[in-house]
């Protein structure tokens with residue numbers, strides 16, 4: 001990625017982009033940003049009131065009218081994703097981008113103490129849902145000229161760290177899923193990459209580091225050049241990469 005990347009104003013015009021976890025933190029900022037650069041955003045998330053707030057922000061800022069998909073990834077099934085994909089094709093005819101952003105942190109604890117239910121929930125939300133959703137969305141993505149799928153990784157998905165248990169393992173799986181897909185779709189008009197946001201001022205970060213002063217961290221807005229770069233056509237030849245966002 002070029003240093004000091006500056007996206008053109010019309011970068012995402014006529015693009016349809018689905019963002020998971022679009023109601024809060026990095027996902028909400030990405031949705032508002034993609035809309036500002038011309039995209040029609042499909043806002044997927046768990047808490048409807050948060051999605052509605054992002055919807056209103058986009059409309060008030062003069063962006064394309066978004067769509068809302070209220071969905072708890074914990075309970076969603078392959079059939080839910082297939083129905084969702086069909087609705088996207090019926091309504092928009094194609095899908096140009098997916099930002100897999102929603103995640104659950106779980107509790108940081110010794111590996112031996114991870115409860116079975118928490119292991120299952122974190123894997124379901126962070127890994128299984130992204131896998132099944134991607135499978136279902138591939139036909140819609142193949143209808144776009146140059147579709148981009150971006151997964152969200154983490155530093156602990158590249159080097160394991162004590163007590164980060166299920167979350168870290170789920171992020172290793174995310175990196176692996178991205179690499180498998182990138183290799184499978186090489187030169188077939190569909191690209192897959194990861195972003196590791198690094199320490200960013202959100203609720204998830206605050207729950208992992210309660211004693212930290214959030215004002216020392218970069219904000220979701222600071223990350224947006226990387227998100228725009230991977231979602232827009234300036235990154236057409238970038239596939240199978242995992243990009244680390246710079247520290248503040």
Ligand code: NDP
Nearest residue numbers: 021024025026046047072073102103152199200202204205
């Ligand atoms: P937030 O906790 O601020 O936001 C997470 C989003 O995911 C929320 O919109 C939340 O919805 C949604 N979500 C969580 N569970 C579900 C579910 N079961 N179904 C649907 N949506 C769900 O986190 P961040 O913005 O910090 O994180 C965004 C991504 O960045 C994550 O993948 C995270 O792992 C990654 N990341 C973040 C870092 C950081 O420092 N912030 C560092 C490294 C990686 P709701 O609000 O409705 O619960």
